[in-house]
Amino acid sequence: xxxxxxxxxxxxxxxxxxxxxxxxxxxxxxxxxxxxxxxxxxxxxxxxxxxxxxxxxxxxxxxxxxxxxxxxxxxxxxxxxxxxxxxxxxxxxxxxxxxxxxxxxxxxxxxxxxxxxxxxxxxxxxxxxxxxxxxxxxxxxx
Numbered sequence: 226x227x228x229x230x231x232x233x234x235x236x237x238x239x240x241x242x243x244x245x246x247x248x249x250x251x252x253x254x255x256x257x258x259x260x261x262x263x264x265x266x267x268x269x270x271x272x273x274x275x276x277x278x279x280x281x282x283x284x285x286x287x288x289x290x291x292x293x294x295x296x297x298x299x300x301x302x303x304x305x306x307x308x309x310x311x312x313x314x315x316x317x318x319x320x321x322x323x324x325x326x327x328x329x330x331x332x333x334x335x336x337x338x339x340x341x342x343x344x345x346x347x348x349x350x351x352x353x354x355x356x357x358x359x360x361x362x363x364x365x366x367x
Contacts, residue, residue: 256297257354263290263331263340263362266309287311288362290331292344294354303346305329312337324348338363 266287292305305327306318315332331342340362345355 255353257346258295258297259344259354259356260293260295261290261342261344261358263288263342263360265289288333288337288340290329290340290342292327292329292342294327294344294346303327305344310340325353 266289288310290308290310294303294305295301296303303322303325304320306320306329308316308318308329308331310316310331310333312333313335315330317328317330319326319328326347328345328347329342331340333340338361340360341358342360343355343357346353
């Protein structure tokens, strides 16, 4: 009798476990991490702190924009195209990766202080994830 009660208790507990701790993939939509970097072109000539320098210093003439999208469930990484923008420029490019396509649009303001971008991951023409951002690369002039 004790073993029958123990078996019923264990099977009841096992049946309720998915309710208490649902599987992260059960019925959940895939999650994606989007990483975009926008940095001045010029190698050693410019460094990450160049925007903190006095305004009298020469600003970079071009910025390199790159995007990487990661499927957080499978850790599959999709690299997007690299864009090189000059102030006042806007570009759109796509890069295929098997059945997936990473589309990347970026623009840089005329003064080089403000950037916007849009990154989209598609599979077979269907949008899996899309992220848009509006970024100040240095404080706006007062």
